[in-house]
Amino acid sequence: MNAAGFPILTLLTFLPLVGVAIILTVRGDEAVVAANARWMALWTSLVIFVMSLVLWAKFDLADPGFQFVESASWLPQVGLTYKMGVDGISVLFVLLATALTPICILASWESITTRVREYMIAFLVLETMMVGMFSALDFLVFYMFFEGVLIPMYLIIGIWGGPRRVYAALKFFLYTLAGSLLMLLALLAMWNQAGTTDIAVLMHTVFAPRMQMWLFVAFFASFAVKVPMWPVHTWLPDAHVEAPTAGSVILAGVLLKMGAYGFLRFSVPMLPDAAAYFAPYIYTLSVVAVIYTSLVALAQTDMKKLIAYSSVAHMGVVTIGIFTFNAQGMSGALFQMLSHGIVAAALFLCVGVIYDRMHTREIARYGGLAHRMPAYALTFMIFTMASVGLPGTAGFAGEFLVLIGSFKVNIWLAFLGGMGMILGAIYMLYLYRRIVFGALQRADLKGILDLSPREVAIFVPLVIVTIWMGVYPSSFTQFFDASVGAMVDHHQAAIAAATKLAGVIR
């Protein structure tokens, strides 16, 4: 039995479906159903969040391997098992998913008025998929959750989204599906060689260098779209702009991390030679992403689009960090993923707050909000600073570690990657100035209200976490230090072995 004493990951994964079942049984007129669905979804997600804190409490920081492992026979004939477990790399993402879901449900409390029941069901199903994906220890189980995420997200964007939602939903779906199908092929190829899809076994299976190249390309097709890396990022701005606020929050907060998580879980440990071979290309794409999308962000007139492009830039920093293959870079990437998960989610919520009031995301339609909404201005500022990477906020530690890591690889990489911080400061502060400062000129802004108690309840935990991550980052880094260290050792050993082999052959 695992450290929790009960199958916690399975429960975390499938409890949302129990909530769905209960919501489905609610009868009555639309208002009653909507109210019940909201409360039920909120309670379900809160219970799950509280339960997931067990992971935080009981996680053994010194153990780099998988913990809370549980497995059950699924398809013994072909070597497939249902296996769940978390290590230092995934545990915090499970927590991120369980923490953001109740926040999303709260954020949709009033802004979603049509088909509330279906909306809440979609969110709970999405939670199942996200938690399942981060805790799956069998490749096929992982794949099923990874793809399954598309279904609720497609519906969330397509039904409750903005005016161009249909286009955005379809683009989102097809882009990510096309990528993942290649990953499925890679999965089959790995299964064919190793005879199992157990991730822990695959991590220690040595694949021939040539095969690694192909597998890496197939994985890359899937994960690069999900991250998203330049130039396959174009679905993201569309999806973000058209999605409802909570959809954007979960998209930026958790779904973008799936790609980077995939790199960390599969590409780097399972295909070390190919990862080392392709690293320069990844650096190039990431640097382009950081600089190019930062400049694009600067030119945006739509708030959500601006933050969407900034997400691409921030994720570029993450991919640089992952492929430095040293402890600082990888820890930095993980930290940046977490902080971006919190901060970008919070920024989308900030946009949602004023969008709910004014029903526009045009930056030019705002200005001088500080006069009417001081609490909002303060909140927005904290997250803007965190996004910029101000020391003392969540954004700093991650970017700093990645920079150190990339310095060890190449000074130019560090320099160009670091440009992102400067450009980020420019576009974020420019955004903040245009919305919050200046004179309050527009007549319809004069009656705008400050944060409601519900919105305060949403933002307070996010603010606390943001500052906590900035002031005392080691309470988060301690979770993944052991796992990252093991991964770096594993990578170096594999590279050394490959070099030695090449030497022998030569």
Added chain:
Amino acid sequence: MNWTIAIPEIVLSLLGMGILIFGVLQKRNTFHMCSMLTVGALIFTMVLVVSGASGLGYSGLFLADSYAVYVKLLVLAASVLGIVVSLDYNEHENLRRFEFPVLMLFATVGMMIMASASNMMSLYMGVELQSLAIYVLAAFARDDLRSSEAGLKYFVLGALASGLLLYGISLVYGFSGSMAFDHLAFVLADPSRASAGLVVGIVFVVAGLAFKISAVPFHMWTPDVYEGAPTPVTAFMATAPKVAAVALFVRVMIGPFGHLVSQWQQLIVLVSIGSMALGALAAIGQGNIKRLMAYSSIGHMGYILVGLAAGTQVGVRGVLIYLVTYVFTNAGMFACLVAMRRRGRAVERIADLGGLGKTDPGMAAALTIFLFSMAGIPPFAGFIGKYFVFVAAVNTGLWTLAVIGMVASAISAFYYIRIIKVMYFDAPEAAFDARPSSLSVVAGAGALFTTVFFIFPAPVVAAAEAAAKVLFG
């Protein structure tokens, strides 16, 4: 003589004749009664199939093994679903004639013989019995121009295909001296003994069978016949006969011609790629949902042939698993399509589904499940099926085929997802008429199966494994 091995077929035929006489003698309309009797007969036959004896009999014409049992059970289940789907439709469309279920029953007998064929002669008999019954069914709405046209088209092209098949059989016989599968396999154990004439014969046999499963380039009849035939007949055609024909195809290629894999593999690969590509591309422009389903089934046949192209036990297992997911997804899908009826009139445009998510959430949810499953999105059943056929392709190193299959599957996802878009994102059309419970049951059962199959695939996989093993035993 070991005649007991054919008891299920004999009993089912006798029951069919009994139902026929019952229908003729009764003065009042007995459509509903006969349908129910047929369903009963089919279910009774299922029991007989499960408990039946196995072995080779009838001078080597008829073979009962676990492969045949697997296929027969699936065919019988698909026929039961087909009849249930037709109940309400035929009442509405003035097709309540007792011959309808009886024809389905005899088609089913034909399919069971196909599943058990162990000789080119019994193969041909089974195929013809099945086809003749379905020609009539396709033209069953005889006062409807489209239905008559569909029947005629199907008959003419089907006769051509039968001719090809027969010609191929004659060539095979002429160049090998036998029509029995086991003898053919014995003769061809040394591939060098396969003369050019024999290979030509095999090509003709493949062409004839490819027609029956509507694989490219013998697919031309499919869209027209699917569109013109009464919807329940289309539902039936899309499920049970496809299963039987695929099963027969696999048995012929693996059994008698199993040692010539290298000769026919290229052929199957080409047919498979063509079917997947056409299924993915041609469906995009369709506005009629029955035509779309026709192209979709062409595509699915392409995926199934991926498993056959591998020519291994893993491949056959994949085919058999795919067939199960295919039957249940399609039966449920067609149950929903039959329920598309507005003010008494059947409608079949994709646009008619507009806003179904609002007007009938239950049916929209079921359709969504079926469409995601056909697109191969996990965790639905269709994904499991695809997974097992592509495992086989990768296993045998057919990388090109696997990659093309994945690309086709991404493209075809586009039009499946588009229907979901129409249902959920478009403005609502007028609501459909109330759904009869028979259709709700089939759609619900199909949706349930499609959704939970991934949790309990082990029994089906084990059965498919055992069935596939027989062919290679």
